Amino acid sequence: MELKHQHIRLRALRQEDADQIAQLINNHKILDNLRDSIPFPYLKSDALKFIELCGRLDPLRNFAIEYDGKFVGTIGLEQETDVYRLSGHLGYWLGEPYWGKGIASAAVDRMVEYGFHSLELIRIHACVYSFNKASQRVLEKNGFKLEGIFEKAVVKNNNVYDEYHYAKVRN
Ligand SMILES: CC(C)(COP(=O)(O)OP(=O)(O)OC[C@H]1O[C@@H](n2cnc3c(N)ncnc32)[C@H](O)[C@@H]1OP(=O)(O)O)[C@@H](O)C(=O)NCCC(=O)NCCS
Numbered sequence: 001m002e003l004k005h006q007h008i009r010l011r012a013l014r015q016e017d018a019d020q021i022a023q024l025i026n027n028h029k030i031l032d033n034l035r036d037s038i039p040f041p042y043l044k045s046d047a048l049k050f051i052e053l054c055g056r057l058d059p060l061r062n063f064a065i066e067y068d069g070k071f072v073g074t075i076g077l078e079q080e081t082d083v084y085r086l087s088g089h090l091g092y093w094l095g096e097p098y099w100g101k102g103i104a105s106a107a108v109d110r111m112v113e114y115g116f117h118s119l120e121l122i123r124i125h126a127c128v129y130s131f132n133k134a135s136q137r138v139l140e141k142n143g144f145k146l147e148g149i150f151e152k153a154v155v156k157n158n159n160v161y162d163e164y165h166y167a168k169v170r171n
Pocket of ligand 1: 091
Protein backbone atom coordinates (compact mmCIF):
# COMPACT_ATOMS: atom_id res chain seq x y z
CA MET A 1 0.00 0.00 0.00
CA GLU A 2 1.35 3.43 -0.88
CA LEU A 3 -0.22 6.75 -0.09
CA LYS A 4 1.11 9.85 -1.83
CA HIS A 5 0.76 13.50 -0.91
CA GLN A 6 3.26 15.70 -2.73
CA HIS A 7 6.65 14.66 -1.27
CA ILE A 8 5.03 12.79 1.59
CA ARG A 9 4.38 9.08 1.41
CA LEU A 10 3.12 6.53 3.91
CA ARG A 11 4.60 3.08 3.43
CA ALA A 12 5.02 -0.14 5.38
CA LEU A 13 7.69 -0.07 8.08
CA ARG A 14 10.85 -2.01 7.21
CA GLN A 15 13.61 -3.53 9.34
CA GLU A 16 16.01 -0.98 7.77
CA ASP A 17 14.03 1.85 9.46
CA ALA A 18 15.15 0.69 12.92
CA ASP A 19 18.33 2.80 13.07
CA GLN A 20 16.54 5.94 11.98
CA ILE A 21 13.66 5.36 14.42
CA ALA A 22 16.08 4.94 17.33
CA GLN A 23 18.10 7.97 16.24
CA LEU A 24 15.11 10.30 15.90
CA ILE A 25 12.87 9.21 18.79
CA ASN A 26 15.51 9.50 21.53
CA ASN A 27 14.52 13.12 22.01
CA HIS A 28 12.60 14.41 25.02
CA LYS A 29 10.84 16.96 22.83
CA ILE A 30 9.18 13.96 21.16
CA LEU A 31 8.86 11.57 24.09
CA ASP A 32 7.33 14.22 26.38
CA ASN A 33 4.29 14.09 24.11
CA LEU A 34 3.96 10.30 24.03
CA ARG A 35 3.05 7.58 26.53
CA ASP A 36 5.53 6.34 29.13
CA SER A 37 5.23 2.83 27.65
CA ILE A 38 7.69 4.03 25.00
CA PRO A 39 11.06 3.38 26.63
CA PHE A 40 13.91 5.85 27.06
CA PRO A 41 16.52 5.22 25.89
CA TYR A 42 14.81 3.68 22.88
CA LEU A 43 17.16 1.08 21.45
CA LYS A 44 17.44 -0.28 17.96
CA SER A 45 16.15 -3.59 19.38
CA ASP A 46 12.99 -1.77 20.58
CA ALA A 47 12.50 -0.44 17.07
CA LEU A 48 13.02 -3.88 15.53
CA LYS A 49 10.42 -5.38 17.91
CA PHE A 50 7.95 -2.61 17.06
CA ILE A 51 8.48 -3.09 13.31
CA GLU A 52 8.04 -6.84 13.65
CA LEU A 53 4.77 -6.44 15.60
CA CYS A 54 3.44 -3.91 13.09
CA GLY A 55 4.27 -6.24 10.20
CA ARG A 56 2.08 -8.98 11.70
CA LEU A 57 -1.08 -6.88 11.41
CA ASP A 58 -3.22 -7.49 8.37
CA PRO A 59 -4.31 -5.04 7.14
CA LEU A 60 -1.40 -2.84 8.22
CA ARG A 61 -2.19 -0.18 10.80
CA ASN A 62 1.22 1.47 11.25
CA PHE A 63 3.28 3.18 8.59
CA ALA A 64 6.56 4.93 8.05
CA ILE A 65 6.21 8.58 7.06
CA GLU A 66 8.60 9.37 4.21
CA TYR A 67 9.51 12.88 3.15
CA ASP A 68 11.48 13.26 -0.09
CA GLY A 69 12.27 9.54 0.07
CA LYS A 70 13.60 9.64 3.65
CA PHE A 71 12.13 8.04 6.76
CA VAL A 72 11.02 10.90 9.04
CA GLY A 73 8.53 9.38 11.52
CA THR A 74 5.67 6.98 12.05
CA ILE A 75 1.89 7.11 12.15
CA GLY A 76 -0.57 4.47 13.29
CA LEU A 77 -4.21 3.68 13.92
CA GLU A 78 -4.86 1.27 16.74
CA GLN A 79 -8.19 -0.39 16.14
CA GLU A 80 -10.40 -0.55 19.21
CA THR A 81 -12.25 -3.74 20.21
CA ASP A 82 -15.70 -4.91 21.36
CA VAL A 83 -18.41 -2.28 20.88
CA TYR A 84 -15.71 0.24 19.90
CA ARG A 85 -14.41 -1.93 17.06
CA LEU A 86 -15.21 0.59 14.33
CA SER A 87 -13.12 3.24 16.07
CA GLY A 88 -9.39 3.79 15.71
CA HIS A 89 -6.93 5.59 17.96
CA LEU A 90 -4.54 7.77 15.98
CA GLY A 91 -0.93 8.35 17.01
CA TYR A 92 2.09 9.88 15.26
CA TRP A 93 5.50 11.45 15.75
CA LEU A 94 8.10 13.06 13.51
CA GLY A 95 11.83 13.57 13.97
CA GLU A 96 12.54 17.12 15.14
CA PRO A 97 14.51 18.18 12.01
CA TYR A 98 11.32 17.68 10.01
CA TRP A 99 8.89 19.72 12.11
CA GLY A 100 7.09 22.77 10.76
CA LYS A 101 6.87 21.70 7.12
CA GLY A 102 3.26 20.45 7.15
CA ILE A 103 4.40 16.82 7.08
CA ALA A 104 2.29 15.63 10.04
CA SER A 105 -0.80 17.38 8.71
CA ALA A 106 -0.41 15.65 5.34
CA ALA A 107 0.31 12.28 6.99
CA VAL A 108 -2.81 12.57 9.16
CA ASP A 109 -4.88 13.42 6.08
CA ARG A 110 -3.65 10.25 4.31
CA MET A 111 -4.08 8.08 7.41
CA VAL A 112 -7.64 9.28 7.99
CA GLU A 113 -8.49 8.37 4.41
CA TYR A 114 -6.90 4.95 4.90
CA GLY A 115 -8.76 4.45 8.20
CA PHE A 116 -12.16 5.35 6.80
CA HIS A 117 -11.83 3.65 3.42
CA SER A 118 -9.44 0.70 3.80
CA LEU A 119 -9.99 -0.18 7.47
CA GLU A 120 -13.67 0.82 7.20
CA LEU A 121 -13.60 2.71 10.48
CA ILE A 122 -16.39 5.17 11.23
CA ARG A 123 -14.59 7.13 13.95
CA ILE A 124 -10.97 8.14 14.50
CA HIS A 125 -9.90 9.71 17.77
CA ALA A 126 -6.71 11.16 19.18
CA CYS A 127 -5.69 12.27 22.67
CA VAL A 128 -3.27 15.17 23.06
CA TYR A 129 -1.66 16.56 26.20
CA SER A 130 -2.76 20.12 26.99
CA PHE A 131 0.63 21.70 26.20
CA ASN A 132 1.01 20.09 22.75
CA LYS A 133 -0.35 22.91 20.64
CA ALA A 134 1.32 21.73 17.42
CA SER A 135 -0.47 18.38 17.54
CA GLN A 136 -3.79 20.04 18.44
CA ARG A 137 -3.35 22.26 15.40
CA VAL A 138 -2.56 19.27 13.15
CA LEU A 139 -5.85 17.63 14.17
CA GLU A 140 -7.89 20.82 13.87
CA LYS A 141 -6.47 21.44 10.37
CA ASN A 142 -7.66 17.94 9.47
CA GLY A 143 -11.23 18.60 10.59
CA PHE A 144 -11.04 16.83 13.95
CA LYS A 145 -13.47 18.15 16.55
CA LEU A 146 -12.43 18.85 20.13
CA GLU A 147 -14.94 16.67 21.98
CA GLY A 148 -13.77 17.41 25.46
CA ILE A 149 -10.95 18.19 27.83
CA PHE A 150 -10.23 15.46 30.36
CA GLU A 151 -9.02 17.41 33.36
CA LYS A 152 -5.92 16.13 35.15
CA ALA A 153 -6.01 12.93 33.12
CA VAL A 154 -2.28 12.71 32.44
CA VAL A 155 0.76 12.37 34.67
CA LYS A 156 3.87 13.03 32.62
CA ASN A 157 7.33 13.66 34.05
CA ASN A 158 5.69 13.95 37.49
CA ASN A 159 3.43 16.79 36.41
CA VAL A 160 -0.33 16.59 35.96
CA TYR A 161 -1.93 17.82 32.74
CA ASP A 162 -5.32 17.96 31.09
CA GLU A 163 -5.83 15.87 27.97
CA TYR A 164 -7.59 17.12 24.85
CA HIS A 165 -9.78 14.52 23.14
CA TYR A 166 -10.34 14.97 19.43
CA ALA A 167 -12.36 12.90 16.97
CA LYS A 168 -13.39 12.80 13.35
CA VAL A 169 -16.28 10.67 12.13
CA ARG A 170 -16.91 9.30 8.65
CA ASN A 171 -19.71 11.05 6.85
C1 LIG B 1 3.18 17.30 16.68
C2 LIG B 1 4.03 17.03 15.44
C3 LIG B 1 3.67 15.67 14.88
C4 LIG B 1 3.71 18.13 14.41
O1 LIG B 1 4.40 17.83 13.20
P1 LIG B 1 4.62 18.94 12.06
O2 LIG B 1 4.92 18.23 10.79
O3 LIG B 1 5.59 19.95 12.55
O4 LIG B 1 3.15 19.57 11.97
P2 LIG B 1 2.62 20.51 10.79
O5 LIG B 1 3.76 21.29 10.25
O6 LIG B 1 1.82 19.68 9.86
O7 LIG B 1 1.60 21.45 11.58
C5 LIG B 1 1.94 22.03 12.81
C6 LIG B 1 0.99 23.20 13.07
O8 LIG B 1 1.11 23.58 14.45
C7 LIG B 1 1.48 24.93 14.54
N1 LIG B 1 2.29 25.06 15.74
C8 LIG B 1 3.53 24.58 15.97
N2 LIG B 1 3.92 24.89 17.22
C9 LIG B 1 2.88 25.57 17.78
C10 LIG B 1 2.67 26.17 19.05
N3 LIG B 1 3.60 26.12 20.01
N4 LIG B 1 1.48 26.79 19.29
C11 LIG B 1 0.54 26.85 18.34
N5 LIG B 1 0.67 26.29 17.10
C12 LIG B 1 1.84 25.67 16.85
C13 LIG B 1 2.23 25.21 13.26
O9 LIG B 1 2.27 26.60 12.99
C14 LIG B 1 1.34 24.43 12.28
O10 LIG B 1 0.12 25.09 12.02
P3 LIG B 1 -0.10 25.99 10.66
O11 LIG B 1 0.07 25.02 9.52
O12 LIG B 1 -1.47 26.50 10.83
O13 LIG B 1 0.97 27.04 10.68
C15 LIG B 1 5.55 17.05 15.76
O14 LIG B 1 5.85 18.27 16.37
C16 LIG B 1 5.96 15.92 16.71
O15 LIG B 1 6.29 14.84 16.26
N6 LIG B 1 5.94 16.21 18.03
C17 LIG B 1 6.33 15.21 19.03
C18 LIG B 1 5.42 13.98 19.06
C19 LIG B 1 3.95 14.34 19.18
O16 LIG B 1 3.59 15.37 19.73
N7 LIG B 1 3.07 13.45 18.63
C20 LIG B 1 1.65 13.64 18.73
C21 LIG B 1 1.15 13.16 20.05
S1 LIG B 1 -0.61 13.51 20.24
